[in-house]
Amino acid sequence: MELFSNANDFLLWVRGDAFNIALSIFVIGVIIRVLEIVLLGRKKEYSEPRGSEWGPGLKNIVSRSVADSGTFKRAPFVIVVGYIWHICFFIVLLLFVPHIELIHAMLGIKWPGLASQFIDASTVVAIAAMLGMLWHRLTHPVLKFLSTYEDYLVWLVTFLPLLTGYIAFHRMIAPYPLALGLHILSVELLMIVFPFTKLMHAITLFIARWYTGATMGRKGIES
Amino acid sequence: MNKKTLFELLQQQGITRRGFLKYCTALTSLMALPPAMIPTVAKALESARRPSVIWLSFQECTGCTESLTRSHSPTVEGLIFDYISLDYHHTLQAASGAAAEHAREQAMKDNYGKYLVVVDGSIPLADPGYSTIAGISNLDMLNETVAGAAAVIAVGTCSAYGGLPHAAPNPTGAVSVSSLIKDKPVINVPGCPPIPTVITGVLAHYLTFGSIPELDELGRPKVFYGQSIHDRCYRRPFYDKGLFAETFDDEGAKKGWCLYRLGCKGPMTYNACATLKWNQQTSWPVESGHGCLGCSEPNFWDAGSFYQALSIPDGDYARAAGYAAAAGVAVGAAAGFVHQKTKSTAVAQHSEISVDDFSLNKD
Numbered sequence: 001m002e003l004f005s006n007a008n009d010f011l012l013w014v015r016g017d018a019f020n021i022a023l024s025i026f027v028i029g030v031i032i033r034v035l036e037i038v039l040l041g042r043k044k045e046y047s048e049p050r051g052s053e054w055g056p057g058l059k060n061i062v063s064r065s066v067a068d069s070g071t072f073k074r075a076p077f078v079i080v081v082g083y084i085w086h087i088c089f090f091i092v093l094l095l096f097v098p099h100i101e102l103i104h105a106m107l108g109i110k111w112p113g114l115a116s117q118f119i120d121a122s123t124v125v126a127i128a129a130m131l132g133m134l135w136h137r138l139t140h141p142v143l144k145f146l147s148t149y150e151d152y153l154v155w156l157v158t159f160l161p162l163l164t165g166y167i168a169f170h171r172m173i174a175p176y177p178l179a180l181g182l183h184i185l186s187v188e189l190l191m192i193v194f195p196f197t198k199l200m201h202a203i204t205l206f207i208a209r210w211y212t213g214a215t216m217g218r219k220g221i222e223s
Numbered sequence: 224m225n226k227k228t229l230f231e232l233l234q235q236q237g238i239t240r241r242g243f244l245k246y247c248t249a250l251t252s253l254m255a256l257p258p259a260m261i262p263t264v265a266k267a268l269e270s271a272r273r274p275s276v277i278w279l280s281f282q283e284c285t286g287c288t289e290s291l292t293r294s295h296s297p298t299v300e301g302l303i304f305d306y307i308s309l310d311y312h313h314t315l316q317a318a319s320g321a322a323a324e325h326a327r328e329q330a331m332k333d334n335y336g337k338y339l340v341v342v343d344g345s346i347p348l349a350d351p352g353y354s355t356i357a358g359i360s361n362l363d364m365l366n367e368t369v370a371g372a373a374a375v376i377a378v379g380t381c382s383a384y385g386g387l388p389h390a391a392p393n394p395t396g397a398v399s400v401s402s403l404i405k406d407k408p409v410i411n412v413p414g415c416p417p418i419p420t421v422i423t424g425v426l427a428h429y430l431t432f433g434s435i436p437e438l439d440e441l442g443r444p445k446v447f448y449g450q451s452i453h454d455r456c457y458r459r460p461f462y463d464k465g466l467f468a469e470t471f472d473d474e475g476a477k478k479g480w481c482l483y484r485l486g487c488k489g490p491m492t493y494n495a496c497a498t499l500k501w502n503q504q505t506s507w508p509v510e511s512g513h514g515c516l517g518c519s520e521p522n523f524w525d526a527g528s529f530y531q532a533l534s535i536p537d538g539d540y541a542r543a544a545g546y547a548a549a550a551g552v553a554v555g556a557a558a559g560f561v562h563q564k565t566k567s568t569a570v571a572q573h574s575e576i577s578v579d580d581f582s583l584n585k586d
Contacts, residue, residue, distance in 0.1 A: 006441060008521045015527065016538040023540055024547035031551025032558060034481025040566070088342075097465055098534035101484055105535040106255070115465040175440070176451055177491045180533070 007178040014181045014188070021190035029195025030203060037207060050220030060213020061206055077136055085129035088122040092165070095119065116169070123166050130159050150197055157193045160186035229430070230269040243268075250427050253499075254436070267431040272473070273337040274430065275330050278312035281361040282354050282388045283344030286315050287379035290416035293418060298504055307426060310338075313356060324357045327368065335371040339429065342375060342382040342400050345389055349396030365403065374408040374435055375400060378422060380518055383411035383442070390524035390533055401442055408435045411442035413494075413520035420499050421447045424469045441521065443493065452489035452515045455497035458482065486530040487514030494519040 004010040050163055067079045093099060097113035104110040138144050164183035166172075173179040193199065216222070233243055247265040251258065280288070292315065309315065310330035311323070318326055330338060334552030342365065347353035359367075377400040380386035388397035401409045411460075412425055418490055425444055428436045436444040453459065461467070461481040469474035469484055481487070489497075492515050496507040509515055517523040527537030 006521050008491070008523075008526070012526060012537070015536045019536040020538045020540055020543035024543050024550075027518075027544050027547035027553065028551040031548060032555040035552070035555025036562065038556050039556070040562050081584075097467060097483065098532060101532035102534045102536075105531070106540065115464050116463045132425060169453070171454070175493065176453075180491065 007175050007181065011177040011181040011184075014184045018185065018188055022191040026191040026194055030200070033195050033200055034203065034207070037204070045218070049218045051217045053214035053217050055212040056222075057214035060216070061209045064209045064212075078133075081129050081136070083134050085126055085133065085202025088126035088129065089162075092119055092126060092162070096194045111165040120169065122165075123162055123169070127159070127162050129168065130155065130162065153193065154197050154199055157186075160201070161190055227273070228269060229271045229273065232273070246298060250424065251430075253424050253446065254428055255449075259515060264427075264431050268427065271430040273308040274426075275308045275310050276341055277310055277327055277330055277338055277372075278315075278341045278343070279361075279364060279368060280312070280314060280356075281342065281344030281346050281365070281382070282395065283379065283381050284387075285314055287343040287416040288312070291419050291422060307339075315419075320357065321350055324359075331368060331371050337373050338371065339426075340372040340375045342377050343379045345381040345385045345395075345397035345399060345401060347388070347395035347397050349394065353395040356504040360443040361396075362403070365400070369404055369407055372407055374410065374429065375404055376410045376412055376422075376425060376441075377401060377418055378412045380413040380415045380521075380523065383413035384521035386415065387524055389522075409442060410435050410444060411436065413441075413448075413519040415523075416517070417519070418447075418495055418499050418501065421495060439493070441493075443519070447499075448493045448519065449494045450492060450493065450495075450498075452492045452497050452509070456489055456509055457497070458509060471512065482509060482512075482514040484532050485514050486528060486532055488523070488526070489515040490516030490533055492520055492523075 004013065065143075072079055091114065094103075094111075095114040096119045100110055100113050137147055137151065137155075161183065164179070164186045168176070168179040168183040171179060173182070190199070194202075230243060244261075245263055247268060248258075248261050250268075251261045251264045254264075256264070278288075308330075311327040313319075313323055316323055316326065344354075344361075346361045346365060348362065351362060354361045358363060377383040379386060381397070382400045385393075385397050385399045385402075388395055389399070399411075401411065410425055412422055414421070422442075424447060425436065428434075428446075430446070436446055439445050439448055441448075456462075458479060458481045461479070462483055466475060466478075466480040467484045468480045468482055470476065471485065475513070483490075487509065489509065496515070497509070500507045500510070516529050519525060520526070527535070531537070
């Protein structure tokens with residue numbers, strides 16, 4: 001490597017400057033996107049409210065997590081595999097001890113982790129789920145027609161941290177600093193892409209669901 | 224070279240043939256060679272002549288020499304080390320001043336092309352005056368001495384990778400041996416300090432085969448640096464089970480759980496501590512309850528806190544996030560303002576139309 005004299009230098013850069021750059025882009029991007037949405041505002045509603053907004057809004061954030069039967073019948077694969085993927089992904093992200101250490105260092109909160117074989121199994125399932133999703137996207141004619149380069153980019157930047165994490169955990173690339181460096185770098189790539197793509201759904205879903213629930217609540221419709 | 228063979232010298236010291244063969248067996252397994260190689264190793268060492276070794280100490284703390292010389296009471300390894308012909312080592316030799324330098328020059332002349340140069344300490348390039356021996360700069364002495372050497376062994380992290388003197392901001396412009404010496408084989412034996420057995424093992428390999436051992440991409444002999452501390456650590460099962468010590472005196476620490484959360488750098492460190500151990504195989508850092516510092520890796524001093532887990536970024540990320548949040552709010556507010564303006568302009572320019580506007584009869 002010309003840029004770095006050795007794998008340790010690469011890891012140092014990834015854990016230092018590169019992380020700061022990625023974190024800055026992530027924070028700036030997310031704040032801009034959220035402010036853009038919130039500051040745009042809505043037209044003032046003059047009608048008499050028939051119910052409250054906050055309660056139904058918050059309830060809707062949770063209740064919309066369950067797909068309605070019509071949607072489920074139309075796309076059972078996406079919903080089942082999507083669920084499996086999200087659960088496994090959050091197990092890996094939030095319950096692997098090195099990840100908890102990172103969160104603790106940055107946010108000051110921590111919780112118990114899981115033994116590595118559970119993390120390992122979850123990673124394998126998450127990787128398999130993502131491959132299944134890609135296969136589905138490529139073979140389903142309508143989905144394929146609707147897919148843009150952004151969908152494939154989002155898939156890739158989400159897939160890479162799982163793959164490199166698995167490789168680093170099993171030390172499949174030597175030396176280890178290179179494997180760990182590639183894993184952290186792939187996460188940094190995800191952080192940079194996150195605010196400007198559909199990955200923002202991880203944040204905007206709360207806004208969107210709350211807004212839908214609140215609108216319904218105001219109109220007195222059960223959501 | 225001394226006329227007596229190594230085995231003859233060991234016999235003089237009261238080492239039996241049985242003891243010698245036991246050492247050869249241990250050495251063979253240490254070098255990851257098949258048992259069938261034991262006779263070859265024994266034969267080679269029996270007939271080996273003492274190689275002349277010139278030991279150059281540059282920007283160092285003498286810890287590497289301490290590690291080797293004060294390690295333990297005479298063992299076969301110790302005697303092997305004694306019975307290399309250490310012709311120049313300015314800390315250990317009795318001679319000083321001109322006589323000492325003369326010994327070095329004489330050894331170089333007598334064994335030209337055959338002697339080994341061992342270097343501990345880094346070489347300052349910012350100003351030669353930072354470190355001189357007998358008025359000779361480290362760089363000049365290295366170049367002059369290495370010119371007739373068969374091979375160079377960089378002992379300790381300072382000579383292998385720059386080590387502590389090389390740490391930011393590196394005021395002396397310290398560099399490693401391998402960054403200066405390109406025309407001779409350089410074997411890096413890093414560690415702060417390195418394990419004595421590893422040094423004698425590298426020397427024994429040279430005596431046995433007359434060649435340097437297979438090296439990894441950082442110039443370290445693979446037999447000793449081929450596996451990470453993490454992979455050979457006896458605390459590894461606790462890492463796999465998710466059981467970690469969180470302070471140095473909690474229940475986990477007392478039960479010997481993994482030290483990852485306390486900043487152990489074992490996962491990224493390649494060394495033989497976990498298998499060879501220290502002080503006559505008594506213990507090693509992780510066994511004594513402290514995480515690995517990663518001392519046999521380049522830039523270990525600049526790789527963040529020794530007490531911070533490896534997964535934690537090591538820059539000033541809180542500051543970066545703070546500035547980013549401020550910038551995000553500013554740009555987001557500006558964007559919000561622009562969008563609001565676009566919206567109000569659109570509302571202002573909105574004109575009502577009726578179905579008549581679409582009338583085909585309209586003029």
